[in-house]
Amino acid sequence: MSAIYTVKEIYIYPIKSLAGISCQNAFAEEMGFENDRRWMLIDADNLFITQREHRILSQFYPQISDGKISITFQDLKHEFSTDEHIDNPIKVAVWDDQSEVVEVNQSTSKWFSERLGFECKLVKIIKSGDRKHESSRLKETFNVSLADGYPYLMIGTKSLDFLNEKLNEKITILRFRPNIVISSQNAHEEDDFDTFKIGEVDFKNIKPCGRCIMVNNDPENGKLKKEPLKTLSTYRVVNNSVLFGTNIVSLNNGIISVGDEVVF
Template sequence: MSAIHIVKEIYIYPIKSLAGISCQNAKAEEMGFENDRRWMLIDADNQMITQREHRIMSQFYPQITDEKITISFKDQIHEFSINENLENSIKVNVWDDQSEVVEVNQTTSKWFSEQLGFECKLVKIIKNGDRKHESSRLKETFNVSLADGYPYLLIGTESMDFLNEKLAEKITIKRFRPNIVISTQKEHEEDNLETFKIGEVQFKNVKPCGRCVMVNNDPANGRLKKEPLKTLSKYRNVNNSVLFGTNIVSLNSGVISVGDEVVF
């Protein structure tokens, strides 16, 4: 891996399961990039809401400007402040992890309820340590955001190209919701990374990422398709888990940018 590897794309997903935002740079923190999956929708029973059950969530597009998040959905627009929240805490689960969150405001919750057609709340994780996730592979516990498991997902360009060579209908990397995309020399070489540095930030690989049916949801229109999971399962199935991309954690804080070299 002596060839130069470069950061090609950076994404954040402010609200879990909604569309992402392409960034030229982002501040890496222990919980993930700043403003990445710090918010989440929950139902009337305080259960998390995701695209797995509600594919239309891919059609909600966030933007961040002037400390405000603006959400566009069809012909509707709603905004709220990054820093606002109610006081009362709520206990929620993100898979097997319990997290403490707070509702953003009742107006925002009502707006999402009206658009989705059922009662829900937009909640926010406030501080580092409000959710912890244990890595059975590393025997370590990490402070994480409201992402499924780990703070960052990294994908190599050759992994995407290799998959698209096998697909009749080509797809974009947005299907896999990465945080960092790097140029690579060989497909899935990111699986075998150990520690590496981007800009001033040191990262550590945790494990390849197991994928679910959510990658079959076309983010362009919210329609469920058979691919790419069908094809991936033929050559990336390891112990009944279909792998694509790898989960990483940051060992310190700092800013990374598109164009930065990945140093091993």
């Protein structure tokens, strides 16, 4: 493939299922971009919390600056340091993966509990290896963050364009919570990528990403819609899974930036 692909957008999602942050560049690590899904909310039973059950999470907006994460929700704001945590390991499961996390601090957990109306804790994964995810396709185990499965999700622009041609109400790429958006020539061609390089980083494609009801949650207002799953299910179902975007892993650490070419 010739170098006709470039990075158009980069996103990180510091806290699982909350809104994301658009970045001009990001540092890629084995677990995902630095500060990407290193935190998540768990309930009183230590079960992880997502927009699937609590769509209001899309209305919590994080920002990172000077070693601190600030969360804005409506007219309220809360802040905590990226490196703070309580030294008391908590065992949780993220789908089928057992993970070790720690609570950030009690005041942050209390702030989220009051906003959401039920008891919860904000927890953090500390280091690589605290959660391992096995690829049934590759028979290989990866050290991952608190993302649903793999460290990175990549989507080509033509995949969204092709979908929007079929929708009455157009949607943005934010519905799909990608990490890397690339300019592409054909819809869903990213599914067939193998290994490639962006900036300083070598990536490997693992598999197309199966999508859930979360993509029907409008991030603008937290309201559940019928689309895009309804339309995607008419042309993107493989083995009972609706596919959109592809899961990739990094083979080394380094920086990628908006404007970087995708080199094969």
